[in-house]
Amino acid sequence: MKRLAAASAGRAREWLCAPAGNDFGIAGFRCWKFWAVLAFYLGGFLLLVRDPFFLRGGAFSYQQGMVTLLLAFVIVAALCWEMMLFGPPRGANLLLQFMMCLPAFLFVARITAAPSMPPADIGVISLTVDGIGKFRQWLGIGRLLEYIPFWIRDLFANWQVTLFFMVVMGALSFRRTGVRLSLLVLLLAVEFFAVFAGRGSAPDWLLGGTICLLAGMGLQFCRCDRIVYYENVVDRLSAAPCDESALRAILRIAAQGREDGRVSEEGVRRIVKSEYGSLGNFSAAEFGCIASELTGRILYEYRIMHLSGGADGVFLIPAPNLCRCETLLGGLSVWPRVIFTLLAAVVWVLLPVDLIPDSIPFVGALDDVTVTILSGIVLRNAMENSR
Numbered sequence: 001m002k003r004l005a006a007a008s009a010g011r012a013r014e015w016l017c018a019p020a021g022n023d024f025g026i027a028g029f030r031c032w033k034f035w036a037v038l039a040f041y042l043g044g045f046l047l048l049v050r051d052p053f054f055l056r057g058g059a060f061s062y063q064q065g066m067v068t069l070l071l072a073f074v075i076v077a078a079l080c081w082e083m084m085l086f087g088p089p090r091g092a093n094l095l096l097q098f099m100m101c102l103p104a105f106l107f108v109a110r111i112t113a114a115p116s117m118p119p120a121d122i123g124v125i126s127l128t129v130d131g132i133g134k135f136r137q138w139l140g141i142g143r144l145l146e147y148i149p150f151w152i153r154d155l156f157a158n159w160q161v162t163l164f165f166m167v168v169m170g171a172l173s174f175r176r177t178g179v180r181l182s183l184l185v186l187l188l189a190v191e192f193f194a195v196f197a198g199r200g201s202a203p204d205w206l207l208g209g210t211i212c213l214l215a216g217m218g219l220q221f222c223r224c225d226r227i228v229y230y231e232n233v234v235d236r237l238s239a240a241p242c243d244e245s246a247l248r249a250i251l252r253i254a255a256q257g258r259e260d261g262r263v264s265e266e267g268v269r270r271i272v273k274s275e276y277g278s279l280g281n282f283s284a285a286e287f288g289c290i291a292s293e294l295t296g297r298i299l300y301e302y303r304i305m306h307l308s309g310g311a312d313g314v315f316l317i318p319a320p321n322l323c324r325c326e327t328l329l330g331g332l333s334v335w336p337r338v339i340f341t342l343l344a345a346v347v348w349v350l351l352p353v354d355l356i357p358d359s360i361p362f363v364g365a366l367d368d369v370t371v372t373i374l375s376g377i378v379l380r381n382a383m384e385n386s387r
Contacts, residue, residue, distance in 0.1 A: 040216030044103035
């Protein structure tokens, strides 16, 4: 029985998880698209390196701080390993996904266009020294800040970048991929076109680097969340053996849940009747018992679906974490933004950093409330998606 279940799971894996062909995504290192995407990413990086914005004395000099690097990495991780828009994170795809980070780092640093202060300064916090100097001296905050690592203080070196960071983290915390992607594109587009509207170095190098980056992303694009979903389903089914009819029925229930978003109680019975009807003459009560047994295994043994009820009945809905790559990379797409968002929110609230002076009644607390709400949304959705 165990051997039969393993063979059935293998056949299911081959059918459901077939790799993308050469016309869709990156098939491997020998695929021409791999070398084309690699050339576009390297070309975009080299063009952005030559942008006068990064040049100091004719040489490249990065002075935009840690927050822009973190922001770019979180965006790439969300696109590649959470939304699964650029192929499975393995082999040639994984290498290109890391290569995407190179032009993305400089692109985000360029569009935010806000160099951080040198390590001796504390950025926005230093602006409050005149007003609360005696208060800080009495509490010893100045001495306390000396013990805070610079990469943490750098989060507040420029409040515009920090606020943009928090807004992007909030946009990435929405559940629907379409909403997250739309908000992310909108936010980046606003910053991108603001560069052309402002004064400063000519954005020709930025435009060329952006075109190369988008061309590489367009060639590599391969939405594989469906493949990852079925891979995770098959992995969980392989952990506990079952007969071939039960395996087919569970796979069909999982497939219908993936396509329709939910499976009704009548839908489960219909699938069970279709799979077990050829094995003998079962009564309606016996089909109901089989459906109940399979539902119990789906919910509590394999944990590939959840039970949801409402006014229109009881339904099985797919587990949300099945669409995420269950590897270290899947965690890298979620937890860094949660940790740094909470860290930024705590430091923002505790330290005397204010966009609106607290002395103004009611309005003075809006910045702290906004940051707290955004961090709460990020944490709540991350916890729900990681269950």
